[in-house]
Amino acid sequence: MTDQSRLAGPLSMSVAALCRRLQPQVSARTAAGFAEVVRRLGAPLQVAVAGRIKSGKSTLVNALIGRRVAPTDVGECTRLVTRFQYGTVDRIEVVFTNGRKQVLPFAADGSIPADLGVDISAVSHLEAYLTSAVLQGMTVIDTPGLGSLDAASVSRTEELLGAAKQDEGSDDLDDTSRNAVAGAEAVLYVVTQGVRADDHQALAAFTAATASREAGPVNAIAVLNKADTVAPESVQGAGGDVWKAATILAEKQAALLKPRVADVLPVIGLLAETTESGQFTSADAEALRKLAAVDEATLETMLMAADIFTSWECEVPTGTRLRLLEKLDLYGIRCAIDAIRADPGIPAGALRRILLDASGLASVRARLSVVFAARADGIKAAAALASVTALAHASGDPAERQRVHDAIEVLLARPEAHQLRLLEALTLVVGGAVDMPEDLAEEVLRVGSNAVVDAQLGLPGGTRAELAAHALERAGWWRSFASFGATPAQSRVAHVVHRAYFLIWQQLRENRG
Ligand SMILES: Nc1nc2c(ncn2[C@@H]2O[C@H](COP(=O)(O)OP(=O)(O)OP(=O)(O)O)[C@@H](O)[C@H]2O)c(=O)[nH]1
Ligand SMILES: [Mg+2]
Numbered sequence: 001m002t003d004q005s006r007l008a009g010p011l012s013m014s015v016a017a018l019c020r021r022l023q024p025q026v027s028a029r030t031a032a033g034f035a036e037v038v039r040r041l042g043a044p045l046q047v048a049v050a051g052r053i054k055s056g057k058s059t060l061v062n063a064l065i066g067r068r069v070a071p072t073d074v075g076e077c078t079r080l081v082t083r084f085q086y087g088t089v090d091r092i093e094v095v096f097t098n099g100r101k102q103v104l105p106f107a108a109d110g111s112i113p114a115d116l117g118v119d120i121s122a123v124s125h126l127e128a129y130l131t132s133a134v135l136q137g138m139t140v141i142d143t144p145g146l147g148s149l150d151a152a153s154v155s156r157t158e159e160l161l162g163a164a165k166q167d168e169g170s171d172d173l174d175d176t177s178r179n180a181v182a183g184a185e186a187v188l189y190v191v192t193q194g195v196r197a198d199d200h201q202a203l204a205a206f207t208a209a210t211a212s213r214e215a216g217p218v219n220a221i222a223v224l225n226k227a228d229t230v231a232p233e234s235v236q237g238a239g240g241d242v243w244k245a246a247t248i249l250a251e252k253q254a255a256l257l258k259p260r261v262a263d264v265l266p267v268i269g270l271l272a273e274t275t276e277s278g279q280f281t282s283a284d285a286e287a288l289r290k291l292a293a294v295d296e297a298t299l300e301t302m303l304m305a306a307d308i309f310t311s312w313e314c315e316v317p318t319g320t321r322l323r324l325l326e327k328l329d330l331y332g333i334r335c336a337i338d339a340i341r342a343d344p345g346i347p348a349g350a351l352r353r354i355l356l357d358a359s360g361l362a363s364v365r366a367r368l369s370v371v372f373a374a375r376a377d378g379i380k381a382a383a384a385l386a387s388v389t390a391l392a393h394a395s396g397d398p399a400e401r402q403r404v405h406d407a408i409e410v411l412l413a414r415p416e417a418h419q420l421r422l423l424e425a426l427t428l429v430v431g432g433a434v435d436m437p438e439d440l441a442e443e444v445l446r447v448g449s450n451a452v453v454d455a456q457l458g459l460p461g462g463t464r465a466e467l468a469a470h471a472l473e474r475a476g477w478w479r480s481f482a483s484f485g486a487t488p489a490q491s492r493v494a495h496v497v498h499r500a501y502f503l504i505w506q507q508l509r510e511n512r513g
Contacts (some may be wrong), residue, residue, distance in 0.1 A: 009377030051190030053145025063272035087129025228331030
């Protein structure tokens with residue numbers, strides 16, 4: 001807890017310092033809450049993978065971790081929250097609602113057993129500790145599907161993410177305090193083509209119930225999973241291409257989910273899982289080679305539907321075909337066959353690589369690292385500040401509330417807290433708390449939610465001189481908007497945006513030559 005090097009950066013450090021400083025000045029209960037906030041600040045970013053039932057959340061979690069460990073499809077575990085975090089020894093624990101923990105053996109294939117062998121109604125959640133390097137940067141929380149008919153699993157998720165019983169040492173936290181400090185800090189939202197019009201509300205409801213702050217472009221990204229199942233002829237402009245069709249659909253959904261998520265990226269979770277978790281074997285490659293030798297007309301027919309593929313008369317055994325279907329589905333099989341036909345001698349490893357590239361996972365990873373990893377400090381610090389405010393509010397003591405409020409104001413006024421103020425301003429505008437004309441809201445969003453300067457300025461590829469001139473011009477504009485024409489609430493935001501542009505300009509000048 002005192003190991004500052006584990007904190008994500010300077011903003012987290014200053015919020016942790018604020019908590020420690022305030023601890024002796026507040027009630028024991030609030031102080032316990034602050035201790036929990038500090039503990040969480042030292043942990044990796046908590047990313048919840050959310051989405052409707054069977055959208056492919058667990059499949060994607062496996063792909064990201066690089067191991068087929070989360071149960072997919074069947075079994076009682078898909079109704080439980082599982083937290084995947086870094087550990088030096090692979091271990092699974094069942095955490096019961098009464099706080100008791102029990103170590104579970106892995107199933108023979110290295111996954112979490114489909115049947116836990118315990119009374120599931122007494123289970124709070126699962127903790128999986130894995131040596132996966134990805135987990136050093138973030139804790140991934142797999143959740144049961146939203147819109148599940150099983151009310152018990154929904155309330156378990158809400159309880160866990162919204163009011164999780166944390167580790168030992170925080171037993172003195174009551175429910176209100178726990179509510180204020182727990183929760184995911186970022187969301188990876190999984191949608192499929194069959195997205196429903198109410199996904200926007202579902203995302204809002206999920207984060208309201210579970211995350212310590214609302215989802216916004218700063219801490220939420222979305223993927224359009226099962227891109228391989230999109231029927232290209234149903235999407236105008238796709239020219240019959242599956243990936244193009246999925247990309248067009250993803251863009252449409254981005255507009256629908258805006259501004260709650262930064263982006264919607266198409267992905268084929270299944271292909272990503274198979275190729276990243278060691279499931280694609282040389283036997284699979286051999287079977288695909290045999291299929292590639294089948295004449296085109298027959299193959300065309302076989303690849304029309306899964307049942308035709310498995311039942312058609314063919315040299316490759318039905319069991320093998322079923323296995324390929326499970327691992328790659330028809331689209332992946334088609335991709336592999338095309339690759340083999342283009343290069344008959346292609347080794348299994350290169351084939352795996354092609355399928356991985358076709359899954360779109362690389363873009364998702366890149367986006368995760370831009371949106372989450374690079375901003376972990378700001379996201380964590382902002383979430384922690386929200387928790388601190390909520391804790392003070394819950395204390396019911398006006399003097400205590402004022403003391404905490406004042407301390408936060410002092411912290412935010414410091415120049416190095418600028419990024420926090422920008423995140424705050426962005427959240428106010430995106431959440432509708434501060435009304436802005438649409439073009440200005442867009443601009444706040446662009447400046448606040450991009451990590452790279454030319455994207456922040458809306459001038460991708462601009463020269464340094466162009467960028468600097470633009471930053472200076474916008475800084476001046478926002479300053480005069482803050483003074484003339486803005487409402488008091490808008491003016492607060494405008495000052496922050498002005499400052500952001502000014503700092504960008506300064507940075508561009510300093511890096512000159
Ligand atoms: N074709 C195809 N199937 C997929 C893809 N991703 C997942 N699936 C399949 O969809 C089914 C559901 O996947 P899961 O990962 O269990 O979905 P989930 O969202 O975790 O499901 P719940 O936890 O039960 O809500 C499985 O049979 C997966 O193999 C994909 O990209 N393409
Ligand atoms: Mg699942």
